[in-house]
Amino acid sequence: MALIAPLGTANVKAVASSVNPARRGIPVLFVNTGFSGFADTKKYPTTYAVLPSYIMEAKIMGEYIKENFAGKKIGLLYQDDDFGTDALAGFKTAGTKFAVTVPYASGSQGAAAAAGWITKFKAAEADVVILFGVSSATSAMLGVAAQLRYAPQWMLGSVGGDATTIKLTGVPAGVLYNAIGFSPVPATTDMTDEYVKFFSDIYAKALPGSAFDLNVLLGMNTAFMTAQALKAAGLNPTRKSLMAAIDSKGATFASSALVPVGYSKTSHVGLTGYWVGKYAPTGDLAPIGGTYVTYTTDSGSGAVVKSTYKRPAMPAKGLPN
Amino acid sequence: MKTSTMKSRWLAILASAALVATVVVAAPANAAATGPTCDGKTPVQTCSGTTSDGALYTMQVPSDWNGTALIYSHGYGFIIDIPAGVPVVGGSKVDNSAYAGPDAATDAALVKAGYAIMGSGFARQGWNIDSAVKTNVELVGVFKKQFPKVSKVIAWGKSGGAFITQSLAEKYPTLVDGIALGCPVLGTVEAELDMALDFLWGLKTFFDPTIKGGNYSAGAAGAGEAITDLVKMFTVIGKLQASISTNAWPDTSKAPDSIKAIPPRSALLLVGLMAGIPTKSTSFDSTTGPEGALKLTWPLAIAPAMAVLENGAQGAALAILATHDLELQAGGAFYDNSKTDYAARVADEAVTFNAALSGNTALNGLLSYLSPLNPAAPRLTANQAALAKLRALSTHTGKISVPTVVLAGETDVVSPAGNTQWLIDRYAEQSAAEKAAARKADGGSFKAPKNKLIVIWKTGSSSYSKFTAAGSPIPLVASDPNSNAHCNFSAAQHVALVKLAVQGATKGSVSYDGATRTVARKVMTGVIGPQRFPALQKFYMGK
Numbered sequence: 076m077a078l079i080a081p082l083g084t085a086n087v088k089a090v091a092s093s094v095n096p097a098r099r100g101i102p103v104l105f106v107n108t109g110f111s112g113f114a115d116t117k118k119y120p121t122t123y124a125v126l127p128s129y130i131m132e133a134k135i136m137g138e139y140i141k142e143n144f145a146g147k148k149i150g151l152l153y154q155d156d157d158f159g160t161d162a163l164a165g166f167k168t169a170g171t172k173f174a175v176t177v178p179y180a181s182g183s184q185g186a187a188a189a190a191g192w193i194t195k196f197k198a199a200e201a202d203v204v205i206l207f208g209v210s211s212a213t214s215a216m217l218g219v220a221a222q223l224r225y226a227p228q229w230m231l232g233s234v235g236g237d238a239t240t241i242k243l244t245g246v247p248a249g250v251l252y253n254a255i256g257f258s259p260v261p262a263t264t265d266m267t268d269e270y271v272k273f274f275s276d277i278y279a280k281a282l283p284g285s286a287f288d289l290n291v292l293l294g295m296n297t298a299f300m301t302a303q304a305l306k307a308a309g310l311n312p313t314r315k316s317l318m319a320a321i322d323s324k325g326a327t328f329a330s331s332a333l334v335p336v337g338y339s340k341t342s343h344v345g346l347t348g349y350w351v352g353k354y355a356p357t358g359d360l361a362p363i364g365g366t367y368v369t370y371t372t373d374s375g376s377g378a379v380v381k382s383t384y385k386r387p388a389m390p391a392k393g394l395p396n
Numbered sequence: 397m398k399t400s401t402m403k404s405r406w407l408a409i410l411a412s413a414a415l416v417a418t419v420v421v422a423a424p425a426n427a428a429a430t431g432p433t434c435d436g437k438t439p440v441q442t443c444s445g446t447t448s449d450g451a452l453y454t455m456q457v458p459s460d461w462n463g464t465a466l467i468y469s470h471g472y473g474f475i476i477d478i479p480a481g482v483p484v485v486g487g488s489k490v491d492n493s494a495y496a497g498p499d500a501a502t503d504a505a506l507v508k509a510g511y512a513i514m515g516s517g518f519a520r521q522g523w524n525i526d527s528a529v530k531t532n533v534e535l536v537g538v539f540k541k542q543f544p545k546v547s548k549v550i551a552w553g554k555s556g557g558a559f560i561t562q563s564l565a566e567k568y569p570t571l572v573d574g575i576a577l578g579c580p581v582l583g584t585v586e587a588e589l590d591m592a593l594d595f596l597w598g599l600k601t602f603f604d605p606t607i608k609g610g611n612y613s614a615g616a617a618g619a620g621e622a623i624t625d626l627v628k629m630f631t632v633i634g635k636l637q638a639s640i641s642t643n644a645w646p647d648t649s650k651a652p653d654s655i656k657a658i659p660p661r662s663a664l665l666l667v668g669l670m671a672g673i674p675t676k677s678t679s680f681d682s683t684t685g686p687e688g689a690l691k692l693t694w695p696l697a698i699a700p701a702m703a704v705l706e707n708g709a710q711g712a713a714l715a716i717l718a719t720h721d722l723e724l725q726a727g728g729a730f731y732d733n734s735k736t737d738y739a740a741r742v743a744d745e746a747v748t749f750n751a752a753l754s755g756n757t758a759l760n761g762l763l764s765y766l767s768p769l770n771p772a773a774p775r776l777t778a779n780q781a782a783l784a785k786l787r788a789l790s791t792h793t794g795k796i797s798v799p800t801v802v803l804a805g806e807t808d809v810v811s812p813a814g815n816t817q818w819l820i821d822r823y824a825e826q827s828a829a830e831k832a833a834a835r836k837a838d839g840g841s842f843k844a845p846k847n848k849l850i851v852i853w854k855t856g857s858s859s860y861s862k863f864t865a866a867g868s869p870i871p872l873v874a875s876d877p878n879s880n881a882h883c884n885f886s887a888a889q890h891v892a893l894v895k896l897a898v899q900g901a902t903k904g905s906v907s908y909d910g911a912t913r914t915v916a917r918k919v920m921t922g923v924i925g926p927q928r929f930p931a932l933q934k935f936y937m938g939k
Contacts, residue, residue, distance in 0.1 A: 089748040095929035110747075155755030157747045180755030182697045 077102040077317060080125075080297045084110040084157055085181075087122070097121050102318050104304070105297045105345070109234070111161050111374040114337075114344045121314075123321060123338070124345035125297060127259055129161035129207075130168070130374040132232060135257065135349050136205060137169020138370060138379040140230075148174040150201030150227070152192055152216065154208040155180050162207040162232070168376055175199035184212040189219040197225065207232040210240035217241075217250035229254035233349070238358030239288045248358030256360045257349040259332045261367070263292050264359050269389045270296075270331035277393075289360070296331045303328045303395040329387040329395070333369050347371045348382055429534075432542050440507055443542065444494065447534045449519035449527065454494040455512065456503065457543060462510035464898055465539055465546050467532055467572075469553030469560040470495045471883070473521035475721045476619045483630045485713050492517045498554055498578075501887035506894060512546075514539055522721035523585055525790035528560045529567060536571055550897050552576035554883045555811050559585075562800075562819075563790050569797035574901030576893045577802045579883040582815040584791040587935035589722065591672045591812065592715030593731045594934065595708055596629065598667030601766060601773045603632045603660070604648035610719050610776065611729035622720040629712045636664055636705055640698060650772065655765050661701035662754040666762050668704030669745045670738040672814070672934040673711055674807040677703035678880040679872040684859045686867035699861070700752045702869065707809035710882065714810055725789070728782030734775045739763050741934050794822025799900025802851040803885065803893045803920060806930065810882040813930035816851055820925065821932075823849045846905035850896070851925030852916045854879060854889075879921070892919040 078096065081087050087106050090096065096103050097120050105125035106113055109132060114124045140149060149171065153159035155178035166173070177192050193216070196204050204227045206213050213235040220226065229251075236256040238248050261268040266275070274295045275287045285291075305312055307320035325338030337344030348371030352360040362368070369382040390396050431445020432455060443455040473491055480487040494517040497503035506513050516535055518528045532551070540546050551572045553561040558580030565575045581588055593610060600607040607628045612618035628648075635646035639660045645651065646660070655663070668675065676682050680703040685694030723729060746759055753759045768775050796819075804816040830845040856878040862870040876884055885893075892915050900906035908924045916924050 085748045085750060088744060092744050092748070092931060098929050155757050156750035157756075160756065178755060178757050180751060180753075180758065182693055182751035183755070 076312075076314065077104055079301055080105050080107050080294070082107040084108040084113075087113065091119060091122070100314050102314055104301060104317075104321070107293075107297075109161070110157050111164075112157065114342065114374065116341070116343050119343070121318060123318075123325075123343045125300070125336070126233075126293075127334070127346045127348055128165075128344070128374045129158060129232075130165040131347060131372050132257060132349060133162045133165025133171075133207070134169045134372045134379050135351075135370045136230060136232075137166050137171040138372075139255075139351055140171060140203065141169070144203050144228070147202040147228075148200055150174055150196045150199055150204040151176045152196075152204065152206050152208060152212065153178055154212070158234070159207060165374075169379070174201055179208065179212060181209070184208065184215050186215055186219050189215040190223075192216060193220055193223060193225050196227065201227055203228045203230055205230045205232070206235050208235050210235050210237040211244060213237075214241045214244040214246040217254075218244075218246040221250050231256045231354075233257050233259075236354070236360065237289065238354070238360075239286065239290060242358065248354075249356050251354035251358050252356045254354045255363075256352050256354055258289065258352065258360055259334050259346045259349055260289070260292055260296060261331060261333060262352065262359065262361050263287055263289055264361065268331070273389055273393050274299075274331065292331065299393070300325075300328050300330055306395045327387065329390055331386075333367055333384070333386060334371050334382055335384050335386075337373075344374070347373065429538075432538060434542070445538070447516065447519075447531050447538070449531055449534075451519040451531045452492060452494040452517040453514065453531075453535050453538070454496050455514040455539060455542075456496055456507050457512040458507045458510060460510055461512050461543075461545075463545055463547030464510075464901075465512045465514065465536075465543070465549050466497075466506060466894060467536060467539075467549065467551045468495060468497050468513065468515035469528060469532065469551070469557035469564075470498070470515065470518075471553070471555030471557045472523065472718065473518075474717055475520070475522040475724075476622070476717075478626070478717075479623065482623065482626050484709055485626070485717070490521055492521065498883075498885075498890060499887065502890040505887050505891045509891065509895075511894070511898075512539070512543065523556070523718065523725065523789065525556075525560055525563050525585075529563050529790070532560065532564050533568055533571060548573040548898070548901050550574050550576065550894065550901060552578070552894055552897065554578035554580075554885075556581050558582070558811075559790075559792075562792055565798055565800070566793055566795055572798055574799040574897040575801075576897035577800065577804075577816075577819075578885060578890070578893060579805055579808050579811045580802060580815055580819070581811045582792055583794070583818045584787075585718075585722070585789065586786065587815070587818075587933040588811070589715070589718060589731065590935040591933055592711050593719060594733065594736070595667055595671035595673055596712050596715040597731075597733060597776065598663075598670065598766070599629060599632055599708070599712060602649060602651055602655075602663045602667065602762075603636065603646045604628055605650050605772075606648065607632075609715075610723065610731050612720050612723055614724065618720060618724070622716050625716045626713060629716065630709065633705060633709050633712070636660060640702065651765060655761060658754055658758045658761060661698060662752065662758055663762055664708075665701040665704055665749060665752050666742065666759065668701075668708060669742045669749065670934065671711070672812060672931075673704050673707050674809055674812065675700040675703045675749070676807045676880065677706040677809070678876050678878070679703075679706055679861060679869060681857075681859055681861045681878075684861040684863075686863035686869075688867055690867060696751045698752070700749055706873070707807075711809050722786060722789075723782065726779075726782040726785040728779035729776070730778050730783045730786040731776055732778035732783065734768065734777045736775075737938075738766055741937055792819075792822075794819055795826060796823050796848045798848065799897065799904065799906045800849045801893060801896040801900060801906060802849070802925075803854060803889065803922070804851065805854045805880065805882075805884075806856075806928070807880050808882050812933055813853070813928075814933040814936070816853075817930050817932055818936070820849070820851060847907055848900075848905060850900075850906045850908055850912060852893075852912075852920050852922045853925065853928045853930075854885070854920055854922040855928075856880065856921055889920055 111128035334348035432443035434443040496513040496515040558577035
């Protein structure tokens with residue numbers, strides 16, 4: 076019927092070329108990657124993004140730097156593939172100037188590599204270091220930096236700021252403390268948020284004792300959107316009616332995200348922005364100043380703006396309307 | 397390929413450098429039609445003779461013959477003897493023998509099932525489509541004259557023999573009632589050669605510029621050059637195998653230090669990707685890693701290059717030997733990469749295999765080295781007269797007039813899956829046109845035209861790589877448990893393939909019905925066609 080929430084740019088690209096869901100008319104819904112290319116409806120006509128693109132993320136980072144770190148020396152560590160290419164494009168659009176940029180090839184990250192990265196950032200006297208890579212790169216970097224007592228202002232991309240994965244690598248979550256991070260959905264500890272409360276209650280009943288983290292929230296949110304898409308596709312949903320439902324109604328689906336999605340008959344763009352937070356010693360991200368300030372933008376040359384988006388209320392009992 | 401000549405011996409690398417080839421002119425053993433001479437034996441009568449072009453043929457007819465005659469076409473045979481010391485293909489002799497089937501077990505099973513079988517050795521080896529089709533037409537006539545009670549003729553073949561079979565069906569659609577294509581080469585030989593020669597050019601450019609890589613001389617000198625290239629190519633492949641653990645470039649490489657700072661496996665993988673060499677091979681599934689620290693890193697960063705290395709050993713051997721053959725036929729060099737955009741060719745794979753390519757910076761550096769502007773990486777330009785002559789050799793239209801059954805390997809390096817996809821695409825166009833015509837003609841009482849093509853993809857397992865306790869990969873070529881090697885089908889699979897074609901010929905159509913699905917799953921260890929859309933060969937990009 077459909078692929079739901081496949082993970083990773085390389086994986087989704089490989090499936091696109093070897094299994095060819097586009098040619099077979101198979102929906103590939105809510106891909107867990109911010110690669111901007113998946114919103115290209117000509118090349119991937121059945122694929123729907125859900126996460127904000129890496130370009131959007133970099134543009135919003137650039138805007139935040141402009142507002143808060145003007146005049147500071149900025150360093151950038153990025154994954155040397157389409158992930159990083161998107162980031163570089165976003166920073167370029169944002170006009171961010173770097174004192175030093177350090178690429179790493181996917182798979183090459185580790186403690187030895189991290190020591191070399193730190194040498195370069197130290198040499199450039201970077202005040203702010205952005206880590207635009209995967210969580211294992213963040214782990215290596217912050218773990219080695221803690222040992223070397225290297226402590227610039229860290230700024231983590233949403234992919235690499237996954238505290239759960241970082242902890243699994245053996246690096247304590249405390250290394251994240253005070254780092255700046257970005258998320259499209261509310262803080263997972265924010266029980267005043269009706270979506271977070273509702274999802275965490277369901278999760279606690281389903282998997283008692285298991286941590287309710289950002290991965291869980293994003294996963295449940297995707298399932299929640301999928302259920303709404305299926306209902307909107309009619310009593311006897313088909314692949315075509317499922318995609319038509321997202322095209323026509325996806326922008327109004329209830330979602331925990333604090334930013335809107337870009338679905339329409341001509342767009343498969345997912346979420347379009349982030350709020351900015353700082354990491355607690357526990358590895359939880361919370362909004363700076365206690366209030367969510369969200370930014371939205373696009374993957375092109377559009378401006379970064381502070382969002383006034385009002386998300387739909389949680390449907391009664393969490394069931395699709 | 398004649399399967400027997402292409403059994404890979406995983407990197408049994410040659411130590412000696414100079415081997416002398418004996419040029420064998422692939423002249424027929426006889427110069428006029430003879431026979432058939434039949435032995436009159438029961439329960440199987442064997443007949444032999446030669447067609448008017450001097451090609452040897454053989455026939456086997458059981459006493460309980462069911463009236464169906466199978467004509468088999470063998471695959472590409474080398475036109476020169478290969479010295480025994482050359483890896484992979486060494487010891488192969490020019491073989492003009494007649495083959496009524498791919499192996500003795502299959503032949504026996506088909507005859508036991510009541511079929512008459514026949515096949516030619518062809519008037520020449522090498523790329524011989526036009527000549528082989530002519531021979532087969534004559535052979536069918538000889539058979540019908542000798543055994544007039546023929547009810548059906550089914551043509552079948554493997555690899556290059558499948559190309560002959562499709563050509564036969566396209567040019568003589570009333571001569572055959574159905575066809576079966578195993579691991580087929582289809583469309584145009586240019587697509588095959590483009591893959592093989594891109595790989596060879598990449599190997600040469602990065603790792604050993606002394607490889608000639610085509611434009612071979614005429615006569616014995618050219619054969620010697622081809623054999624020398626084989627030796628050099630396998631030597632480089634051996635050095636690349638060793639480099640996986642050392643990251644040391646082969647000492648024959650002339651690449652600058654800036655390029656040599658990149659792991660050679662990344663350059664090798666790039667060469668494989670731009671040529672279209674599969675990243676899954678007999679020993680390397682590209683998903684399984686050894687237990688321990690490399691469990692994830694191995695499939696991500698190393699296995700794709702290892703698979704290309706293993707596959708490329710066969711691909712490059714084909715490149716050299718078939719190029720030598722076809723340059724002789726065309727009268728000069730036909731390979732032309734002067735305008736090939738290798739960056740565009742790997743644009744998608746650059747993401748999928750980014751870790752194994754060592755990242756975009758490394759990839760861009762490697763691609764820059766291959767740029768047409770780099771004098772150290774000279775591009776090759778075809779002799780236009782030779783290219784025209786090559787293109788005048790038999791090509792397919794893809795038209796299907798009789799029930800056709802295809803069995804293809806998804807990761808076959810010699811006849812990649814793109815060959816079969818090309819035929820599927822052509823038939824989809826034909827079928828759509830036939831349906832449109834039927835709608836127009838029937839004026840509302842539309843009756844769908846009969847389906848005449850089914851494809852079974854031999855997929856095998858997705859996880860089969862093996863490692864020692866120390867984490868070293870275990871070569872699986874000798875056993876090939878997953879049947880990834882070129883045309884590695886069992887007798888039972890051959891028989892099932894033929895029987896599907898016979899059933900189709902009886903009904904006048906083929907379909908993905910329950911029985912076919914069961915055969916595909918249980919006998920072929922594969923899946924039926926609509927579940928796969930493999931990429932076409934790189935040759936077709938932008939065309």
